[in-house]
Amino acid sequence: xxxKTIIFYDFPSKNGxxxxxxxRIRLALNYKGLPFETVWVEYPxxxxxxxxxxxxxxxxxxxxxxxxxxxxxxxxxxxxxxxADSLAIAEYLDKAYPDKxxxxxxxxxxxxxxxxxxxxxxxxxxxxxxxxxxCDVVNPASEEYFRxxxxxxxxxxxxxxxxxxxxxxxxxxxxxxxxxxxxxxxKEDKFIMGDTASFADFVIGAxxxxxxxxxxxxxxxxxxxxxxxxxxxxxxVKNLEPYYSN
Amino acid sequence: xxxKTIIFYDFPSKNGxxxxxxxRIRLALNYKGLPFETVWVEYPxxxxxxxxxxxxxxxxxxxxxxxxxxxxxxxxxxxxxxxADSLAIAEYLDKAYPDKxxxxxxxxxxxxxxxxxxxxxxxxxxxxxxxxxxCDVVNPASEEYFRxxxxxxxxxxxxxxxxxxxxxxxxxxxxxxxxxxxxxxxKEDKFIMGDTASFADFVIGAxxxxxxxxxxxxxxxxxxxxxxxxxxxxxxVKNLEPYYSN
Numbered sequence: 398x399x400x401k402t403i404i405f406y407d408f409p410s411k412n413g414x415x416x417x418x419x420x421r422i423r424l425a426l427n428y429k430g431l432p433f434e435t436v437w438v439e440y441p442x443x444x445x446x447x448x449x450x451x452x453x454x455x456x457x458x459x460x461x462x463x464x465x466x467x468x469x470x471x472x473x474x475x476x477x478x479x480x481a482d483s484l485a486i487a488e489y490l491d492k493a494y495p496d497k498x499x500x501x502x503x504x505x506x507x508x509x510x511x512x513x514x515x516x517x518x519x520x521x522x523x524x525x526x527x528x529x530x531x532c533d534v535v536n537p538a539s540e541e542y543f544r545x546x547x548x549x550x551x552x553x554x555x556x557x558x559x560x561x562x563x564x565x566x567x568x569x570x571x572x573x574x575x576x577x578x579x580x581x582x583x584k585e586d587k588f589i590m591g592d593t594a595s596f597a598d599f600v601i602g603a604x605x606x607x608x609x610x611x612x613x614x615x616x617x618x619x620x621x622x623x624x625x626x627x628x629x630x631x632x633x634v635k636n637l638e639p640y641y642s643n
Numbered sequence: 644x645x646x647k648t649i650i651f652y653d654f655p656s657k658n659g660x661x662x663x664x665x666x667r668i669r670l671a672l673n674y675k676g677l678p679f680e681t682v683w684v685e686y687p688x689x690x691x692x693x694x695x696x697x698x699x700x701x702x703x704x705x706x707x708x709x710x711x712x713x714x715x716x717x718x719x720x721x722x723x724x725x726x727a728d729s730l731a732i733a734e735y736l737d738k739a740y741p742d743k744x745x746x747x748x749x750x751x752x753x754x755x756x757x758x759x760x761x762x763x764x765x766x767x768x769x770x771x772x773x774x775x776x777x778c779d780v781v782n783p784a785s786e787e788y789f790r791x792x793x794x795x796x797x798x799x800x801x802x803x804x805x806x807x808x809x810x811x812x813x814x815x816x817x818x819x820x821x822x823x824x825x826x827x828x829x830k831e832d833k834f835i836m837g838d839t840a841s842f843a844d845f846v847i848g849a850x851x852x853x854x855x856x857x858x859x860x861x862x863x864x865x866x867x868x869x870x871x872x873x874x875x876x877x878x879x880v881k882n883l884e885p886y887y888s889n
Contacts, residue, residue, distance in 0.1 A: 502749070503749030503750075503751070504749075504836040504837035504838075505754055505836065507828040508751055508755065508757075508835060508836065509754065511754075511761045512754055515764075518764060579757075581756075589753045590754065592750075597754065597757075
């Protein structure tokens with residue numbers, strides 16, 4: 398087992414892997430030390446690529462109700478497993494490879510899932526700001542599709558989602574407070590579980606890496622985020638660097 | 644350490660301890676096997692009792708902005724600690740008594756806190772139904788105060804909070820779905836962390852014990868809850884019974 402290379406489906410960009418959900422699994426695969434190979438998929442090709450690989454859809458489109466195929470996704474030739482959804486993949490990897498470092502150690506699976514579900518209610522306001530930046534991150538082959546489908550998912554265009562005028566400060570403060578809530582949970586700890594990295598760190602870390610890519614290291618936005626809560630977020634990104642390779 | 648009896652401030656009723664937040668700590672103290680003695684406090688006496696014991700307030704009243712004193716609260720003569728708030732108390736007990744069974748084992752403190760904060764968004768709809776029943780659970784000395792302050796906290800009277808007509812089924816289904824979400828996190832596990840009980844179980848368990856007391860064991864409401872998700876909630880209450888003593 399685990400000798401055969403896992404096929405990992407991810408979204409490309411000129412800066413490499415950038416999508417916060419796919420990044421969770423990239424970090425997870427590297428953390429577990431599992432051999433993998435990336436298949437880079439542009440947004441318009443996701444459905445056909447996953448269908449061809451036998452990977453089932455994960456959700457439905459809110460407007461049409463049709464099956465929605467999403468990344469991250471993997472095919473593991475060692476077990477014949479083909480699946481999508483970052484949480485499902487993380488659970489699978491721990492089950493299939495329990496001797497490699499665990500993503501959800503010490504029987505924390507249910508707590509990790511609860512954490513993952515609690516995060517959007519904390520840092521959800523980030524999306525209003527970041528989606529328009531991500532239109533420049535994705536490759537030209539994906540941009541039109543990305544814009545159109547985000548509008549479908551969020552109910553308005555990426556331009557209309559961006560806070561304007563006085564609400565910029567208010568909404569950006571909500572992002573800071575959302576991260577502050579998580580900082581409060583973590584106290585002085587390096588990772589969510591103290592000295593040991595786990596899936597929860599990859600969830601937060603992936604949102605941070607995506608933000609750094611979306612705005613650029615020298616932007617005011619990234620400088621803001623990197624400085625919040627005693628610089629803990631730039632430290633977390635640094636601590637996860639060993640597991641971020643394209 | 645831990646030889647002196649901890650003073651535990653809890654709300655009385657003819658059925659004993661019933662408050663979901665205080666119950667968490669009752670379960671926790673029994674689980675850790677720490678000697679404690681209950682001081683039963685009626686709602687109108689909470690502020691004076693806690694002030695006299697040197698226990699600080701935990702929050703503010705939404706209408707007046709004045710400090711709000713809440714139970715559960717403890718005074719631990721072994722360490723001179725006096726504090727309120729179930730989460731703060733749980734963290735304190737693990738720190739002060741690390742050799743007793745841990746409420747947040749395996750460095751899960753941050754995950755447990757995230758879990759605790761995620762729970763209201765799951766089973767929040769329960770409160771619309773249960774508050775009016777709790778007016779009959781509290782002793783007569785507390786009822787007027789309980790009604791008046793719940794109205795202040797929730798923005799409407801306990802009678803107006805209760806779903807009516809067609810929304811009864813809809814809102815009760817939301818309660819079921821909220822518990823269903825947690826059941827989904829737990830899968831087939833006995834406790835949130837598998838075979839080991841932890842603070843997260845006391846959070847859920849306390850809401851369940853409160854529901855059983857509020858409606859009574861023979862009510863349709865409790866029969867509903869006890870039957871949801873393959874009977875796992877009545878099993879959880881049964882599994883926590885050793886730690887529920889008045």
